[in-house]
Amino acid sequence: MDFILQPWPWYVAGPMITFVMFLLFYFGKKFGVSSNLETICAIGGAGKLLDFFKFDWRKNTWNLLFILGVVIGGFITFQWLTPSEVVALNPQTIQDLSELGFQNAGAQYLPDEIFSSDTMFSVKGFLILLIAGVLVGFGSRYAGGCTSGHGIVGLSNLEMPSLISVIGFFIGGLIMTWLLLPLIF
Amino acid sequence: MVTFTFNILNMKNIKFLFVGVLFGIILSKAEVISWYRIYEMFKFQSFHMYGVIGSAVVLGSILIFLFKKGVIKTYFGAQITIDPKKKGFSRNMIGGIIFGLGWALGGACPGPMFILLGRGALAIIIVILGALLGAFLYHATKKFLPH
Numbered sequence: 001m002d003f004i005l006q007p008w009p010w011y012v013a014g015p016m017i018t019f020v021m022f023l024l025f026y027f028g029k030k031f032g033v034s035s036n037l038e039t040i041c042a043i044g045g046a047g048k049l050l051d052f053f054k055f056d057w058r059k060n061t062w063n064l065l066f067i068l069g070v071v072i073g074g075f076i077t078f079q080w081l082t083p084s085e086v087v088a089l090n091p092q093t094i095q096d097l098s099e100l101g102f103q104n105a106g107a108q109y110l111p112d113e114i115f116s117s118d119t120m121f122s123v124k125g126f127l128i129l130l131i132a133g134v135l136v137g138f139g140s141r142y143a144g145g146c147t148s149g150h151g152i153v154g155l156s157n158l159e160m161p162s163l164i165s166v167i168g169f170f171i172g173g174l175i176m177t178w179l180l181l182p183l184i185f
Numbered sequence: 186m187v188t189f190t191f192n193i194l195n196m197k198n199i200k201f202l203f204v205g206v207l208f209g210i211i212l213s214k215a216e217v218i219s220w221y222r223i224y225e226m227f228k229f230q231s232f233h234m235y236g237v238i239g240s241a242v243v244l245g246s247i248l249i250f251l252f253k254k255g256v257i258k259t260y261f262g263a264q265i266t267i268d269p270k271k272k273g274f275s276r277n278m279i280g281g282i283i284f285g286l287g288w289a290l291g292g293a294c295p296g297p298m299f300i301l302l303g304r305g306a307l308a309i310i311i312v313i314l315g316a317l318l319g320a321f322l323y324h325a326t327k328k329f330l331p332h
Contacts, residue, residue, distance in 0.1 A: 004214075010236025013215030017237070018244040020208045025252055027200060028259050030267060033295040037320035044317070052324045062198045066205035067299050073209015074218070074303025081210065087219050090230040097224070109219040110306060114292070120308040128290065129308055133315020134322065135287025136294060141323040142330065143280025144271050147294040150281075151238060154270050156245030161270040161277045168281015169288060170227075176289035177227035184290075 005083050021152060029062055032149035034140035036060070036067045085109050100185045113185065128184065143168065209300050218300050220292025227289050275331035287319075 008016075021031045038053070039060045046053035089106040097105040102113050112119065119125035140146040143165045145154060151169070154162025215237055216222050226234035251257045252265045259265055270277075288294050291312050293301060298316060301309040 007216050008211070008214040010215070010233050011240060013211055013217070014237045014240025015244050016211045017208070017241040018248060020204060020211065021241075021245055022248055023204045023207075024201075025248070025265050026257075026260050027204075028261055028263070028265075029201070033299075034320075037295065037316055038324075041317055041321050046321055050321070050324055053321075062201045065198050066201045066208070069202040069205020069207075070209040070296060070299045071205075071303040072202075073206040073211075074213055074300035075305075076206065076303075077210050077213035077300075078304040081214065087216055087221050089221055089225055090228075093221070093225045093228060093230045096228065096230075097221075106221050109216065109221070109304075110292075110301070110308075111220055114220065115306060115308040117307060120311060125308075126311060129311040130315040130318075132287045132291025132293075133298075133312035133317075134319035135283050135315075136291065136298075136312075137287075137316030137319025137321075138323045139280050139282070139284025139287060139319070140295060140316075141280070141320045142327070143277050143284055146284060146296075147238075147288075148296060150270065150277075152241050152245055153267070155242045156249050157267050157269075158246065159270050161272055164274060164277035165270075165281040165284075168278045169285040171278075172282035172285020172287075173223075173227045173289040174285075175282075176286045177224060180286070181224075181289070 004081055007088070017152060018156075021156070024066075030149075031153050032063075032145060033067065033070075034137075034146040034149060036063055037137050038141065039064060100182060102185070139172070208296065209303060212297060213300055213304075218293065218297040218304075223289060223292040271332075273332045279331070 024031045039057045042053040042055060042057040085108040087106040087109065094105045102111050105111065114125065114128060120129060136146070143150065145162065145165060147169070150162040150165040155166060212218055217234070217237060222231070222234055225231040249267070255264050293309070293312060295316065298309055298313050302313065
């Protein structure tokens with residue numbers, strides 16, 4: 001039980017993600033989270049505005065159930081399997097973040113500087129959260145996949161489009177982390 | 186909505202709920218859902234994220250190889266076919282860069298967004314609504330974009 005309560009090292013988590021991919025393949029499906037964004041738009045009535053969203057979303061019910069399970073998995077873990085949220089960050093990371101104005105980096109999973117209720121109801125904080133979401137939603141559908149569909153399945157299937165996408169993920173991530181975050185914070 | 190309820194009750198699909206629960210627990214326990222882990226990854230200050238994704242991909246490529254060779258078959262006894270991702274440099278590179286900007290800003294890709302919702306992180310609702318808006322905006326503007 002103690003092992004479950006500790007943070008899991010990469011060599012446990014990585015193979016278990018492969019196991020999830022195996023289960024989905026085994027049941028005849030393909031692992032990919034971001035396509036759910038389109039499905040939810042379709043359920044929400046986006047078809048009234050754009051013909052693309054008039055597809056029959058019921059064929060994706062399995063993936064909606066998967067994502068519902070993901071929400072439940074998050075709930076279970078935080079309720080019962082996470083006695084401490086301290087993230088053992090590299091001391092250099094903590095120092096870099098404190099220079100950006102992030103206090104107590106790693107004391108919990110999410111920084112208050114972005115996710116606290118005070119921040120989310122400020123104009124700047126709200127825009128940061130919204131824009132982060134828009135970029136992820138727009139980019140993942142433009143590229144045709146996110147970390148799961150391109151990063152895990154596509155790379156595992158040795159696909160060139162996925163390699164290009166993942167290189168893109170990193171170019172974007174490096175620009176944000178090294179150039180833009182110091183301007184934003 | 187009636188059909189949706191029916192589909193949930195349909196045991197054929199309920200197994201995916203449990204696979205999702207497992208995935209949610211794995212990513213939570215691996216701290217992949219932490220904004221700080223994503224920042225640290227893009228700063229090249231920790232091996233953790235590279236280890237998680239790298240080991241999943243290495244084992245995944247072996248898994249897909251075995252599936253394609255027919256060594257492992259699906260539950261239905263069939264060989265798997267994986268629809269290839271769409272080709273085109275622009276869509277993958279530009280889309281990827283836009284995604285990466287958002288990933289590093291919000292510290293969450295689509296899976297972790299939903300996990301954090303389960304954690305009760307109120308602010309993530311704005312990120313998820315943004316992601317839905319982003320997916321909508323892509324389809325509204327895609328005819329003007331290079332692919």
